[in-house]
Amino acid sequence: MRVLVLLAFLLAFGGPSLVRAANAPPPPPDGGNCPWCSGPPPPPTPVPTASGSLAPLAIAVEAEVRPSKVHRGQTLRLFVEATQSPKANVVAQLQFHSGKRHSYHKKLSSAGKSTFKWTIAPTAPLGQGTIRVKVSSPGIQQPPVVNFTVLK
Amino acid sequence: MDERDFDRDLLPIARHVSYLGKQVGIDLRHKASLRADLLGRHAELTARRRSRRFAFLSLGRGLSLTSAAVAAAVALAVVIPDVHLGGRISPQTAEAARIAMAAARTVPTVTSWQVTLHRVKGNTATATNCSFPLREGARFYTRGGMIYLFYRGKWYKFTARGQGTCARWQYQFLSLPAALASKKIASYRHTTVRGQRAEVASYASHVDGKTITVQAWISAQTGLVLRLERSVTSGGRVLERELADYSYHQSSP
Numbered sequence: 001m002r003v004l005v006l007l008a009f010l011l012a013f014g015g016p017s018l019v020r021a022a023n024a025p026p027p028p029p030d031g032g033n034c035p036w037c038s039g040p041p042p043p044p045t046p047v048p049t050a051s052g053s054l055a056p057l058a059i060a061v062e063a064e065v066r067p068s069k070v071h072r073g074q075t076l077r078l079f080v081e082a083t084q085s086p087k088a089n090v091v092a093q094l095q096f097h098s099g100k101r102h103s104y105h106k107k108l109s110s111a112g113k114s115t116f117k118w119t120i121a122p123t124a125p126l127g128q129g130t131i132r133v134k135v136s137s138p139g140i141q142q143p144p145v146v147n148f149t150v151l152k
Numbered sequence: 153m154d155e156r157d158f159d160r161d162l163l164p165i166a167r168h169v170s171y172l173g174k175q176v177g178i179d180l181r182h183k184a185s186l187r188a189d190l191l192g193r194h195a196e197l198t199a200r201r202r203s204r205r206f207a208f209l210s211l212g213r214g215l216s217l218t219s220a221a222v223a224a225a226v227a228l229a230v231v232i233p234d235v236h237l238g239g240r241i242s243p244q245t246a247e248a249a250r251i252a253m254a255a256a257r258t259v260p261t262v263t264s265w266q267v268t269l270h271r272v273k274g275n276t277a278t279a280t281n282c283s284f285p286l287r288e289g290a291r292f293y294t295r296g297g298m299i300y301l302f303y304r305g306k307w308y309k310f311t312a313r314g315q316g317t318c319a320r321w322q323y324q325f326l327s328l329p330a331a332l333a334s335k336k337i338a339s340y341r342h343t344t345v346r347g348q349r350a351e352v353a354s355y356a357s358h359v360d361g362k363t364i365t366v367q368a369w370i371s372a373q374t375g376l377v378l379r380l381e382r383s384v385t386s387g388g389r390v391l392e393r394e395l396a397d398y399s400y401h402q403s404s405p
Binding site for chain 2: 035036037039040041047048049050054055056057058059060061062063064065066067068069133139140141142143144145146147148
């Protein structure tokens, strides 16, 4: 019993140094110059609120397909929006459930928008297809992929 | 310290340890991390004690194991005087504390992140890719449920208010780990997402006769949100479903 109480005591007073090592902020990436590692000053030191201009700007590409469940003979529409990339080149790569991938090229408008339109052929393969949208603009890393399904 | 948590014969020792504890100053940040760590340990002890209860009674080993639990309770009571130790801290709370602590360590290393959002609503499917690069030298930091931004040598309090299509998802990796502690989590389970071990937390809310269910996949190692799924249902019918996948660029591993 005494040993256990002693253990508890050591945990309470000796533990901090061990726990500090485990919970310390990650090592600085540049080998020592890490002004943010210690975190913000603790209360009651006042910390100002960040203005909206300090928030990271979103670089977004949106691809919307309508209708997502389409029949043969129906029109499939793809709306592309990348407002930070006006006039950029855009490629839509359409692939049905089976078969080859087809690429379609366009340019975004000055508002960063574009629409693609296809009529689903009567022989189009049934099942889930994909459209991959690539916008040529810096900061856009991964092309969004949107799914559609040919029902009958 | 709640004296009801101790046996009568241990009370003088517990009081003395508590008194000694008050003589030692502890850094607030360190105290918070210590608290989260001990809560996690307490949950483990509680779970282990419950699973062994049967063996306990039959083998007459109750005294030795109870002593270990009491010893841990003494340590907890010293460092965390405002926490009651009657088995009232759920494993969910302990898990939430552990995730929040891991996220607090990792968040300052994030230099940019990306959210790939898939949404199906009615007969429309949308895929949106949002990238959020931080300014050169900027870092986020989370502490006590607050978000801070470090930029050009200054600290700022940061309000997580997103914009555009990804608004709802933009800052979830900063706010969700701390918010999990206050949510009524239905369950935690383990799985793997993109090769990473993840904890899955699910919770639900009800608004205007609709049920909104959220599932969050959080990296067990880093505390960063890997995936979020949000479904809106009414009368068993899915009205809207959104799936957000997160990826991060970090300045150090």
